[in-house]
Amino acid sequence: MREIKAHPLGFFMFLSPVWLITIVPFARRLLSFRYGTIFLAGFVAALVLLSVLRARAVSIAVLGDMLVFKKGLLFKSEEFLPISSLASITSRQNPILSLCRAEVINIESEAENAAKSIKILLRRRDFERILEQLNFQREKKSIRMGAGRITLMTAAISSAAVGVFVLVPTANRIGRLLDFSLAGRVLTSVRSGALFSSAFAVLLALFLFFYAVSFVFLLIRNISMRIGLSNETIYIAAGVFPRRKCFFKKRMIAGIFIEQRPLIRFSRRYIIRVTLPSGGKSGGESGVVVPIAKKGEVAPFLKNIFGVARPESVIGAKAGRFRFVRWRLLLLCFAPTPLLFAVQFPAYAEALCLLVLFLAVSLIYGLSIGFLAPKITALSRSGDHLFAAGVKGFTVRELFCRRERAGAFKLRRYPADIRAGSCILAVKSCCKNDGTIKVKYIDYSAAREYCRAFWKNQ
């Protein structure tokens, strides 16, 4: 196969926004000098020319069972990636790229180092050619996920923390560009009481604002989701601005998580999250979230797509319900403590009452999950897959993980566990971004034998 050059617009990938933020304040001062305009124009032209030349030096080719990626202008490099080690191929396309028939491609390998991943801007026809060469063909038939499901899933996975990570860096960059301190203006308004009358209202408003930002960001990212399936490949397309498509091989899947978060739980639905070993550091996908409807749809989906099923016999919880809920009960007893401060500081009584109410509701919900935990907790095998189920906070999680993608097991026994003959087993997949599932209070000797047998050479 001949070498494929990057799209001519690829030079934009080398014009980092950092340059823009650095140049603009410098440019303002430079323009005040006599030949400042000429110098500035020359500098910008040199920057653009360098980016164009660097973009022209980027190419990709498939040679036998290797993917060859070349880049570099003065310091040239050639990367050789075995096709068998490719974890995922992700493409992103915003409206401008769509008009130019170009896509930003991220090819992730199993290696955890971002340097071993590939990022390139390709023409659409070249991308289709690469997909064909790498056996990542897209199936023409695909399932479309409804907007209602996507919205519910987005509401469940959104969080204020995501909103902070999305908005704050962008706002800071824009502020520096415009020589405008957004954070300073907001703080001044808060202190003067122009916006809010109490600290609690400020915190609540900020929480809701960042949650809304996260919700909108993730909704734009996930809306209009399509899933295509073949014997070997899974294809997921989602998002509007930009539109992203992810292709990955089923054998590369690190972990299959079935989760039920609080909001999803109320609607009796589940989310399936599939993770890949690469970790997605270079901008490629580390995993995909698939909204699934009701309980009855999960088992057929797992069977038909991934070839796994929930096992019949499991190692279940050895402890009673009280052990699962004792710490939450203790916290619930201490939840009214802030009310004591309300007597001392009557000005904050309203805020403290709301805080106690919030804590009490959260803990009562946590207790209800804790009471169900003994039935949910499970450890077993499904063919060549590890199966583990447990409760973490307010989320119920199940994990299917292939033997070669599983991480080390960790058994922990506290004094109460040693007396009761139980243990807490932490299991995880090889994907860096995956969390750990803790299977709590299962029989110690059964768990130990399970872990040893799991790793035994076949």
Added chain:
Amino acid sequence: MFRLTEKTLIIWRIRLFAVFCPLILAAAYLCLYSFLFLAAAGILLAAFLFLLCFYLPRYMAEYKIEHGEGYIHISSGVFIKTERILSSDRIISVSLRGGPLLRLLSCRSLCFFSVRFRCFLPPLPKETAEKLKNLLGGDGVARD
């Protein structure tokens, strides 16, 4: 099965002494200025004696490394017992390390890396460390 030896206990005790003694002496000196430091010195001394005479010997006795068919099982802990079980076939790298103190006592410290897991084993006699290294990584593994 591999267990820790008296040499490991000696090394731990020397390290403990090196960490706690300056702190206790500093607290004792500062007692001249404030009574609170007397309490701090007392707490540090009690912790030091507890670790030296009770915790470290028990920890050494509880620490086990088992190598079975395809797995490595590492057990440790005195009050809270922790066990790590991982596949011995998926160990990516193994390294032997030895500072001046370890080399003086003919010991080496072994550490190995697997998928999302790394383990730093306590100091072991040199022969035991070499044997364990060969079991985990085989010959030809890079040595630090």
